Amino acid sequence: MTRSVGTEGQTGGQPLGQQTEFLAEKMAEVRREISKAIVGQVEVVDGVLIALLAGGHVLLEGAPGLGKTMLVRTLAQAVALKYSRIQFTPDLMPADVIGTSVVQENGDGRKSLGFQPGPIFTNLLLADEINRATPKTQSALLEAMQEKQVTVAHTSHQLEEPFFVMATQNPLEMEGTYPLPEAQLDRFLFKLRVPYPGREDLHDILDRTTQGSPATVSPVVNGTQILEMRKVVRTVPVAPHVQEYVVKLTLATHPENRENLLASKYIRYGSSPRGAQTLILGGKVRALLDGRYNVSMEDIRALMLPALRHRIILNFEAQADGRTPDDLLEEIAGKICAK
Amino acid sequence: MLLREKINLVVPGKFSGRACFSALRAFWRRASDKIRTPSRKDQASLPRGFDQNTCSPELHGLIATLKTVRQRILANTLLRGWTKWSVWLLVGLVAVGAISAKLAGILLFIGILAAVGAAAILVWTWRNRLSNYQSARRLDSAAGLQDRISTAVYLGRLAHPEGMVREQRRDALAHLAKVDPRGFFPVRLPGNVRRASVLVLVVAGLFAYRIHHKPPLVSLLQTTARSQLVQSIFSPIVHAMEKDLQRTIALVTKKPDAAGEEIQRGDAASSSDDLWNASDDKGAGAEDKKDSADAGLGDQPQDELQAPGDQEGAPYGEARQQDSYSQSQEGKSGSDSADSKSQQQSEQQGPEGRQSLGQSLMQALKNMMSNSPNQQSNNRARQQPPNGQGTPQSGNSHQPGATESDKRGESRGSSDAKQKATQTASEGAGSQQGSKELRKDQETHPVNAVPDRVALEASGFKEQTRMKIAPETGVAQLGVREVSPQQDAVINGAEQENILARYRFYVQRYFEHADNGKH
Numbered sequence: 101m102t103r104s105v106g107t108e109g110q111t112g113g114q115p116l117g118q119q120t121e122f123l124a125e126k127m128a129e130v131r132r133e134i135s136k137a138i139v140g141q142v143e144v145v146d147g148v149l150i151a152l153l154a155g156g157h158v159l160l161e162g163a164p165g166l167g168k169t170m171l172v173r174t175l176a177q178a179v180a181l182k183y184s185r186i187q188f189t190p191d192l193m194p195a196d197v198i199g200t201s202v203v204q205e206n207g208d209g210r211k212s213l214g215f216q217p218g219p220i221f222t223n224l225l226l227a228d229e230i231n232r233a234t235p236k237t238q239s240a241l242l243e244a245m246q247e248k249q250v251t252v253a254h255t256s257h258q259l260e261e262p263f264f265v266m267a268t269q270n271p272l273e274m275e276g277t278y279p280l281p282e283a284q285l286d287r288f289l290f291k292l293r294v295p296y297p298g299r300e301d302l303h304d305i306l307d308r309t310t311q312g313s314p315a316t317v318s319p320v321v322n323g324t325q326i327l328e329m330r331k332v333v334r335t336v337p338v339a340p341h342v343q344e345y346v347v348k349l350t351l352a353t354h355p356e357n358r359e360n361l362l363a364s365k366y367i368r369y370g371s372s373p374r375g376a377q378t379l380i381l382g383g384k385v386r387a388l389l390d391g392r393y394n395v396s397m398e399d400i401r402a403l404m405l406p407a408l409r410h411r412i413i414l415n416f417e418a419q420a421d422g423r424t425p426d427d428l429l430e431e432i433a434g435k436i437c438a439k
Numbered sequence: 440m441l442l443r444e445k446i447n448l449v450v451p452g453k454f455s456g457r458a459c460f461s462a463l464r465a466f467w468r469r470a471s472d473k474i475r476t477p478s479r480k481d482q483a484s485l486p487r488g489f490d491q492n493t494c495s496p497e498l499h500g501l502i503a504t505l506k507t508v509r510q511r512i513l514a515n516t517l518l519r520g521w522t523k524w525s526v527w528l529l530v531g532l533v534a535v536g537a538i539s540a541k542l543a544g545i546l547l548f549i550g551i552l553a554a555v556g557a558a559a560i561l562v563w564t565w566r567n568r569l570s571n572y573q574s575a576r577r578l579d580s581a582a583g584l585q586d587r588i589s590t591a592v593y594l595g596r597l598a599h600p601e602g603m604v605r606e607q608r609r610d611a612l613a614h615l616a617k618v619d620p621r622g623f624f625p626v627r628l629p630g631n632v633r634r635a636s637v638l639v640l641v642v643a644g645l646f647a648y649r650i651h652h653k654p655p656l657v658s659l660l661q662t663t664a665r666s667q668l669v670q671s672i673f674s675p676i677v678h679a680m681e682k683d684l685q686r687t688i689a690l691v692t693k694k695p696d697a698a699g700e701e702i703q704r705g706d707a708a709s710s711s712d713d714l715w716n717a718s719d720d721k722g723a724g725a726e727d728k729k730d731s732a733d734a735g736l737g738d739q740p741q742d743e744l745q746a747p748g749d750q751e752g753a754p755y756g757e758a759r760q761q762d763s764y765s766q767s768q769e770g771k772s773g774s775d776s777a778d779s780k781s782q783q784q785s786e787q788q789g790p791e792g793r794q795s796l797g798q799s800l801m802q803a804l805k806n807m808m809s810n811s812p813n814q815q816s817n818n819r820a821r822q823q824p825p826n827g828q829g830t831p832q833s834g835n836s837h838q839p840g841a842t843e844s845d846k847r848g849e850s851r852g853s854s855d856a857k858q859k860a861t862q863t864a865s866e867g868a869g870s871q872q873g874s875k876e877l878r879k880d881q882e883t884h885p886v887n888a889v890p891d892r893v894a895l896e897a898s899g900f901k902e903q904t905r906m907k908i909a910p911e912t913g914v915a916q917l918g919v920r921e922v923s924p925q926q927d928a929v930i931n932g933a934e935q936e937n938i939l940a941r942y943r944f945y946v947q948r949y950f951e952h953a954d955n956g957k958h
Contacts (some may be wrong), residue, residue, distance in 0.1 A: 116602045116603055116606060117606050118604065120603075134957055291723040331611060332603075335602060336603055337590055337593075337594055337603060337607055338590075339589050340593060341576060341586075341589065341595050343577040390585075392585060392587065392610065393603055393606045393607035394585075394586055394587060394590035394591075394607050394609050394610075394611075395586070395590075396579075396585035396587075397585075397586060397724040398585055411443060417518075422578075
């Protein structure tokens with residue numbers, strides 16, 4: 101009946117209790133460092149940190165000028181990871197992302213084909229305006245995001261861990277863009293919406309960016325520590341009723357589920373099992389960041405929208421009725437809670 | 440598999456009561472194991488079987504706290520169920536006390552019902568009591584512990600946990616120490632206890648009242664029935680009903696002549712504007728004389744129906760009254776009225792009215808049974824169509840004394856046949872006339888009291904030329920040549936009378952009769 105949770109005991113050299121405390125402290129420091137450059141956007145920052153510790157990737161969606169690229173750059177500085185930025189354009193080719201074989205000349209003058217790694221060989225990759233590249237180039241990221249490797253000329257090249265992709269896209273300009281395919285979207289752990297700042301936040305932004313020099317962000321955690329934290333995260337236990345709630349929530353997004361009339365009416369394709377995995381893993385990270393050692397229902401509810409909103413595809417009727425994935429998910433979750 | 444084979448499997452070679460018992464027990468265990476095998480969904484709810492697992496000594500305090508929570512939830516559930524049951528019982532007691540005159544048996548029954556219901560609620564609540572895990576979930580949500588306690592209970596069977604489980608357990612116990620579970624789950628009275636207490640007072644007052652008084656609802660109804668308003672509303676209705684009842688009783692019990700007179704008076708009083716009754720009464724004397732004279736010459740059924748009365752020596756006045764009475768009931772259909780009036784005739788023609796109603800009915804039925812073969816044979820003989828232009832209509836097939844109608848061309852449309860049937864049947868029923876009598880009516884009494892009985896002369900129609908039209912589906916044609924005054928429409932070979940022309944002719948005949956009657 102019980103699963104093998106929590107039997108690992110310790111990860112790394114420290115006791116688990118200290119590791120969890122370390123994790124919470126370090127993430128708090130990262131938040132503080134990020135907040136030096138980014139004003140507000142607390143939920144977005146938390147989502148990015150949760151995805152970083154859960155081992156997933158993040159798709160940031162927001163209007164231009166809201167600090168998406170700034171957030172990624174600041175995070176890269178705070179976590180002391182190798183950082184690359186690819187500006188996705190319509191003429192970008194897959195080889196420009198993953199690398200290619202080029203003729204190289206040795207010291208003795210002999211020539212041979214050698215692999216020249218692309219910008220994807222990094223720890224933190226910023227795929228800026230990812231929807232401006234063609235689907236062919238977008239698909240170059242598929243293997244890298246899921247398998248953490250790229251294959252060029254029948255040779256697979258492992259990517260360095262931690263590998264964390266943060267992509268941005270602009271929801272306003274649709275001309276000359278290529279919407280991400282479903283397979284690509286499903287590989288993002290979270291899709292975070294970057295909101296407009298409020299009044300106080302806007303004052304802060306103006307004060308910081310128009311006076312003096314920009315803030316300097318110092319690194320507080322490295323890649324190795326992040327990998328240790330990822331191991332700790334996976335030991336957090338989940339109670340059966342919480343897991344049952346996740347399963348119900350995932351299945352409720354399927355239009356084949358006749359019990360849920362809402363899904364059968366408005367949803368064309370429901371969430372994949374990756375959605376359920378995301379909820380559990382994200383819940384574990386959130387619990388640890390909150391100082392808990394178990395996943396609660398509140399964690400699942402809090403992560404439902406970023407984890408599932410890009411995994412459900414609405415049908416024409418939903419678009420005609422002006423329904424959005426967010427309000428449908430809220431409604432579905434409300435019905436499950438009512439049961 | 441048979442029980443014997445099962446027993447042989449469990450205890451080979453023996454078939455005794457003990458072996459049978461052990462086989463049944465083994466079967467029950469297997470069945471219950473199958474039922475108890477938890478699915479993933481059941482595991483999420485963790486039924487009470489989970490509580491039987493040994494848990495870590497660290498969690499004994501937590502389990503004790505959860506027991507307290509569970510007892511309080513159970514107490515609240517029981518109180519709620521009992522109160523609801525009590526409310527329904529009290530409502531029943533109020534109803535019984537307000538209506539029933541005898542209370543002892545009902546009170547005993549309600550007492551038993553209360554005890555059985557309370558026991559059933561107790562058993563049901565106990566069977567559906569929460570498990571420790573479910574209690575922990577309730578406590579988590581009530582105290583805002585974010586599933587700490589339920590996760591600790593779920594992982595509780597690990598005696599010496601390490602790593603994250605140990606941290607989680609410590610965290611849960613630390614947070615549990617900060618909250619007061621009793622404060623989150625107080626034993627409180629249910630919301631409907633006020634309603635129940637009000638009902639208790641009502642029941643107490645009602646039964647105190649009932650010690651010396653009748654049921655209040657019955658008394659209220661009696662008082663209301665005696666009130667002037669109700670009497671003013673219901674007295675006309677009651678009066679009319681009483682009058683009808685008296686007439687019925689008089690019809691059944693009194694002498695036939697007296698009953699007939701009374702009915703005549705009643706009819707005259709109730710429907711003074713019925714001109715047809717008046718005209719019937721006027722012509723009744725002469726008509727009935729002829730009726731009685733023609734009775735022997737009429738149809739055989741009529742003769743036989745009248746035979747008992749004649750044999751008993753019924754006075755002439757009685758027959759007259761019967762005719763007048765039967766004419767007053769002319770709204771009824773022909774055949775029904777013929778039967779009923781033959782029954783009444785047989786009743787009234789009993790030995791000085793002393794014959795019972797049952798005997799009269801039996802006599803009438805016997806007469807009908809004996810007449811039916813003759814009547815059918817007569818009808819069969821009459822059903823030969825005079826010409827091939829139409830088929831015999833059902834309305835003509837059972838007409839006593841319909842010889843004249845045979846001459847009038849039965850093969851016309853069904854409406855004509857129906858009118859003839861009405862005419863002849865009502866005549867046969869009301870005045871017991873035969874075919875000759877009908878002819879005399881037309882000669883001597885041109886005014887018929889009933890509009891339906893106005894003889895629709897159609898002798899001229901028989902000779903009218905009909906168009907030869909090939910029966911073609913969907914084609915309707917009207918005869919425009921040599922068709923006067925009636926026009927026939929033929930649809931698919933079936934003849935349809937022109938109703939408007941017939942109605943015009945009917946009205947014309949009616950006023951002719953009316954003028955003749957006045958003069």
